[in-house]
Amino acid sequence: SRHGEYRVLHEADLRDYLAALPEVAARLGGAPASWSISEVGDGNLNLVFIVKGAAGGVAVKQALPYVRLVGESWPLPLSRSHYEYLALTHQARLAPGLVPDVLHHNEALALVVMELLEPHIIMRKGLVAGTTYPRFVDDITTFLARTLFLSSDLAVTAAEKKEGIAAFAGNHALCKITEDLIFTDPYRIVEQNRWTQPWLDAIAAAFREDLDLHVAISRLKLKFLNAPEALIHGDLHTGSIMVTESQTKVIDPEFAFYGPMGFDIGAVIANLLMAYLASSGHKRSPGDRRAFEAWVLETVEGAWTDFVRKFLELWRTEAKGDAYPVTLFGGEAGAARLEAERQVYMARLFQDTVGFSAAKIIRRILGLAHNIDFELIEDPKRRAICEARSLRLARAMMVDAASFRTIGAVTKAARDAR
Numbered sequence: 001s002r003h004g005e006y007r008v009l010h011e012a013d014l015r016d017y018l019a020a021l022p023e024v025a026a027r028l029g030g031a032p033a034s035w036s037i038s039e040v041g042d043g044n045l046n047l048v049f050i051v052k053g054a055a056g057g058v059a060v061k062q063a064l065p066y067v068r069l070v071g072e073s074w075p076l077p078l079s080r081s082h083y084e085y086l087a088l089t090h091q092a093r094l095a096p097g098l099v100p101d102v103l104h105h106n107e108a109l110a111l112v113v114m115e116l117l118e119p120h121i122i123m124r125k126g127l128v129a130g131t132t133y134p135r136f137v138d139d140i141t142t143f144l145a146r147t148l149f150l151s152s153d154l155a156v157t158a159a160e161k162k163e164g165i166a167a168f169a170g171n172h173a174l175c176k177i178t179e180d181l182i183f184t185d186p187y188r189i190v191e192q193n194r195w196t197q198p199w200l201d202a203i204a205a206a207f208r209e210d211l212d213l214h215v216a217i218s219r220l221k222l223k224f225l226n227a228p229e230a231l232i233h234g235d236l237h238t239g240s241i242m243v244t245e246s247q248t249k250v251i252d253p254e255f256a257f258y259g260p261m262g263f264d265i266g267a268v269i270a271n272l273l274m275a276y277l278a279s280s281g282h283k284r285s286p287g288d289r290r291a292f293e294a295w296v297l298e299t300v301e302g303a304w305t306d307f308v309r310k311f312l313e314l315w316r317t318e319a320k321g322d323a324y325p326v327t328l329f330g331g332e333a334g335a336a337r338l339e340a341e342r343q344v345y346m347a348r349l350f351q352d353t354v355g356f357s358a359a360k361i362i363r364r365i366l367g368l369a370h371n372i373d374f375e376l377i378e379d380p381k382r383r384a385i386c387e388a389r390s391l392r393l394a395r396a397m398m399v400d401a402a403s404f405r406t407i408g409a410v411t412k413a414a415r416d417a418r
């Protein structure tokens, strides 16, 4: 039947479709003809409609069979909507209250109807405006610690873990985008790459010849390919986080799969570092963003340290997985050794986080998809200064990751980069 087939739902069609869903219609309230519908998608891949009625609103996200940013020449499977739905519902169980509620999913239409987040804004926009978010560290570290720990071998049995990997294994087309756009293309000549010319021409060329960097990014790519540590969000930049002063919601997990934890933590840290290094480009008078910049760096530090504290707390209390069998760590000596091993684990995860963070910065400056942190700095020369500082910091973080032993070393390097 028509309802079982994929088609793009434009306004009239969408109204009829939602009217036939009792729970959604009740949430909207009033006659369907009175609902307002507007397409707000500002992302790179999909359509998002905001629908409002007398009683409330919903957000409707529909995947297109191609990449929205590029067009029909770049096909992309509709199944990403299924993985987004799966991830949203999984994350809602692991980290309650930190993702939008899913109200309806239609796999054939590649459509998810979810809670309307209002008056939330995309965090990246708030950061460009110089807004601070006092709840952010606590919320994002709860999200990271719980979604990552509770889907890992530390928390679930090997059988459960492998079922989870299998459930997301088909999302490989989205993984491939990351493998190309983050881990390969910024380091080679590719038509779709761009950077702020002519100022960054020399550094872009240097990065294409830099074998230390090519080894470092290839090690990270290998880790992304072959480390199914946990169910990761896979696209956790500040454009995938919606905020108010008092709430944080993580959206857009269509890139979710079982991958390395440091990729998500690194995404958060990278995007904060870019907000920090772009900040001087948005300055209108001397010192007007100083408090904001101090907050951003505190937030980088808090994002790591609070994550570690929460992750270790879960490990000490919820370690129901098959990794580190308790019978091997009996007695006081065993407990002490296991605690020491937890610290070793976190140190390794920190190294991954630093490397992935660097990869996320470089792709936003030399690759296809840029971000408004830099793009909204109108004067290209001023923008290029911020971007070049970010590239130099990122290169050091990637090639000399081991020299960054603490998150304080990262924020110090960010400060020194300016």
Ligand code: ADP
Residues within 6 Å of the ligand: 040, 041, 042, 043, 044, 045, 046, 047, 048, 059, 061, 100, 114, 115, 116, 117, 118, 122, 239, 240, 251, 252, 254
């Ligand atoms: P894409 O996968 O195309 O990047 P997103 O899921 O990031 O799509 O959504 C694109 C935009 O739609 C977001 O930047 C945000 O402005 C808006 N949006 C998405 N989900 C919601 C929601 N639940 N409530 C309000 N706005 C939303």
Ligand code: MG
Residues within 6 Å of the ligand: 043, 044, 239, 240, 252
């Ligand atoms: Mg998005």
Ligand code: MG
Residues within 6 Å of the ligand: 043, 044, 045, 235
């Ligand atoms: Mg995106």
Ligand code: MG
Residues within 6 Å of the ligand: 043, 044, 045, 235, 252, 254
């Ligand atoms: Mg997306």
